[in-house]
Amino acid sequence: MSKRSHDDAAAAGDPKEARREAKRLKKEKKAQKTEPSNGDIAVPAQLDAVVNDKQPTSTDEVLSKDERKALRRAQKQAARAPEAHEVARPATGTLGDQEAAAKAERKAVKLAEKSTRKIAKPSEHGNGQTSGEITAGDKHGAVTSGRENVDESAYREDTGLAALPQSDIDAFVVDNHLAIEDPHKQAYRPIIDFKYLPGDATQRAPFANFSAPTPIQAACWPYLFAGRDVIGVAETGSGKTLAFGLPCVRYIASLPKSVRNGVKACMVSPTRELAMQIHEQLVKLAEPAGVKVVCVYGGMSKDEQRRTLKGAHVVVATPGRLNDFLQEGAIDLSGATYVVLDEADRMLDKGFEEEVRKIISTTAPTGRQTLMFTATWPPSVRELADTFMKAPVKVMIGENASGELRANARIVQEVEVTTQIEKQPRLIQLLKEYQSGKNKNDRILVFCLYKKEATRIEEFIRRRGFNVGGIHGDLSQQKRIESLDAFKVGTVPILVATDVAARGLDIPAVKLVINVTFPLTVEDYVHRIGRTGRAGQDGKAVTMFTDAEKHLAGGLINVLKAANQAVPEELMKFGTTVKKKGHEAYGAFYKDTADMKKATKITFD
Numbered sequence: 001m002s003k004r005s006h007d008d009a010a011a012a013g014d015p016k017e018a019r020r021e022a023k024r025l026k027k028e029k030k031a032q033k034t035e036p037s038n039g040d041i042a043v044p045a046q047l048d049a050v051v052n053d054k055q056p057t058s059t060d061e062v063l064s065k066d067e068r069k070a071l072r073r074a075q076k077q078a079a080r081a082p083e084a085h086e087v088a089r090p091a092t093g094t095l096g097d098q099e100a101a102a103k104a105e106r107k108a109v110k111l112a113e114k115s116t117r118k119i120a121k122p123s124e125h126g127n128g129q130t131s132g133e134i135t136a137g138d139k140h141g142a143v144t145s146g147r148e149n150v151d152e153s154a155y156r157e158d159t160g161l162a163a164l165p166q167s168d169i170d171a172f173v174v175d176n177h178l179a180i181e182d183p184h185k186q187a188y189r190p191i192i193d194f195k196y197l198p199g200d201a202t203q204r205a206p207f208a209n210f211s212a213p214t215p216i217q218a219a220c221w222p223y224l225f226a227g228r229d230v231i232g233v234a235e236t237g238s239g240k241t242l243a244f245g246l247p248c249v250r251y252i253a254s255l256p257k258s259v260r261n262g263v264k265a266c267m268v269s270p271t272r273e274l275a276m277q278i279h280e281q282l283v284k285l286a287e288p289a290g291v292k293v294v295c296v297y298g299g300m301s302k303d304e305q306r307r308t309l310k311g312a313h314v315v316v317a318t319p320g321r322l323n324d325f326l327q328e329g330a331i332d333l334s335g336a337t338y339v340v341l342d343e344a345d346r347m348l349d350k351g352f353e354e355e356v357r358k359i360i361s362t363t364a365p366t367g368r369q370t371l372m373f374t375a376t377w378p379p380s381v382r383e384l385a386d387t388f389m390k391a392p393v394k395v396m397i398g399e400n401a402s403g404e405l406r407a408n409a410r411i412v413q414e415v416e417v418t419t420q421i422e423k424q425p426r427l428i429q430l431l432k433e434y435q436s437g438k439n440k441n442d443r444i445l446v447f448c449l450y451k452k453e454a455t456r457i458e459e460f461i462r463r464r465g466f467n468v469g470g471i472h473g474d475l476s477q478q479k480r481i482e483s484l485d486a487f488k489v490g491t492v493p494i495l496v497a498t499d500v501a502a503r504g505l506d507i508p509a510v511k512l513v514i515n516v517t518f519p520l521t522v523e524d525y526v527h528r529i530g531r532t533g534r535a536g537q538d539g540k541a542v543t544m545f546t547d548a549e550k551h552l553a554g555g556l557i558n559v560l561k562a563a564n565q566a567v568p569e570e571l572m573k574f575g576t577t578v579k580k581k582g583h584e585a586y587g588a589f590y591k592d593t594a595d596m597k598k599a600t601k602i603t604f605d
């Protein structure tokens with residue numbers, strides 16, 4: 001039984017149900033002791049009872065006097081966690097209060113877990129040995145230390161994976177520039193092959209076309225199966241959706257039918273198209289497992305979406321529409337214990353922060369597992385992220401253990417320093433060059449900054465005889481969906497877009513990204529060009545850069561250098577200083593008036 005099924009029984013407030021669950025739990029524990037480890041996702045049972053302060057009677061029966069004492073100590077500590085969490089809720093306190101509360105919460109949870117671990121059996125590795133280290137001695141500072149905290153009651157490593165020589169794990173860590181920071185130092189081995197996934201072979205069917213888990217999947221899955229909060233940072237197109245999607249579906253599928261009703265998971269994404277795409281990917285995993293995933297987003301009929309919510313276990317949503325439904329009571333997230341922010345840095349910036357706070361405050365108050373995934377993780381959002389999470393495990397893939405801005409290294413990036421007037425003829429030249437011969441059917445994504453600009457460029461390209469579509473905020477949602485579909489299937493091979501298409505969209509055939517106007521931030525640039533070079537393929541991006549964006553030259557130069565790309569001389573001329581990031585909502589055009597000289601007050605008689 002999973003951590004949350006016990007939760008649900010108790011939360012349902014039915015003592016009989018809870019007692020039945022407790023009995024089942026006892027039985028399962030017994031069975032687990034005799035069963036050989038097959039890598040099933042097991043339950044951190046005592047921790048669950050401790051952290052969620054539930055039905056201690058069953059645990060009392062199986063524990064000694066000392067163990068019971070330790071458990072009670074842990075319960076006290078855990079009882080403080082939800083309180084601290086409540087305080088941490090943004091609406092109720094100042095930033096200082098929130099920080100203190102978050103700290104207190106983390107401490108309480110840590111203490112609770114520590115006490116629990118004391119009463120749990122000493123962890124042994126699946127093959128009978130106490131586990132070794134997975135420190136790779138990685139030059140990039142991969143942090144994977146001692147395995148003394150591997151907690152088999154939370155997630156049981158497959159015996160085959162546990163038996164692999166340490167050198168195999170080290171090689172995986174080094175080759176993939178994998179860095180894991182875990183405050184609890186649980187040091188789970190990455191699931192480097194699908195055969196090491198918990199469950200039987202039929203559950204691996206959705207991966208039949210993939211040869212191996214991607215590094216972000218391999219590294220995150222064990223921690224997610226173990227119920228931990230995770231921040232996952234990996235390049236664009238590296239399979240993050242399934243990294244957070246698979247454990248979600250498996251968790252819900254593992255719940256007994258009696259407690260499976262209601263929304264158990266909620267995934268929030270910044271754009272409608274991305275929400276739809278996550279939904280599409282998840283349905284493939286969820287349907288065979290009997291888990292219902294629905295998608296709600298703005299711009300489409302509410303009635304229709306309201307109907308689909310019936311019987312949903314997972315809701316994928318954009319924040320605005322989700323809050324609408326929450327406000328009108330059409331959706332209840334109080335049982336949602338699995339919460340994901342995709343494109344997390346975008347979700348936490350000024351434009352979305354409030355909406356996200358509101359959503360999170362309606363999810364399960366205790367036992368919540370919070371996940372954040374992104375390709376870019378600027379320092380500006382890290383502290384805020386921590387306020388929503390409990391001792392998160394940070395999984396970073398790439399040569400940036402510190403989470404610096406990195407583009408996908410398989411994308412060839414060309415930057416052309418140009419002028420406004422030269423842009424349009426150059427664009428046509430590029431389209432002709434890349435839409436001829438064997439490249440005729442390649443998809444090309446053209447990015448503009450503003451909606452009006454996108455409309456103008458789309459018209460301009462069409463007048464020159466190209467088959468082109470558009471996607472931006474001035475178009476109806478129906479039109480946006482049509483344009484994207486036509487682009488995906490290739491009937492319209494050129495798509496002109498604003499940054500609504502910059503993040504997350506997975507269209508494998510995009511061979512070229514053209515940036516007609518540079519975005520407001522270098523992070524957005526990394527996401528835009530990440531629409532090509534997906535799932536291990538190569539890609540190319542051509543960027544027109546003008547004097548108007550010179551304040552972003554330093555950041556861009558760093559991204560180019562980090563990916564071993566050529567830096568044009570003309571770009572260097574703008575200087576290499578990385579300017580302080582602009583306002584999260586208004587980008588580089590924001591002026592912080594706090595530092596401005598006070599105006600002289602003139603009075604007239």
Ligand SMILES: Nc1ncnc2c1ncn2[C@@H]1O[C@H](COP(=O)(O)OP(=O)(O)OP(=O)(O)O)[C@@H](O)[C@H]1O
Nearest residue numbers: 210212213214236237238239240241375504506535
């Ligand atoms: N293990 C795997 N092996 C090969 N391909 C995979 C694997 N897992 C996922 N993919 C494919 O990789 C592509 C990119 O995945 P996904 O959209 O999850 O990327 P992402 O990391 O979320 O990208 P972004 O940061 O741009 O949102 C998808 O087409 C997906 O089906």
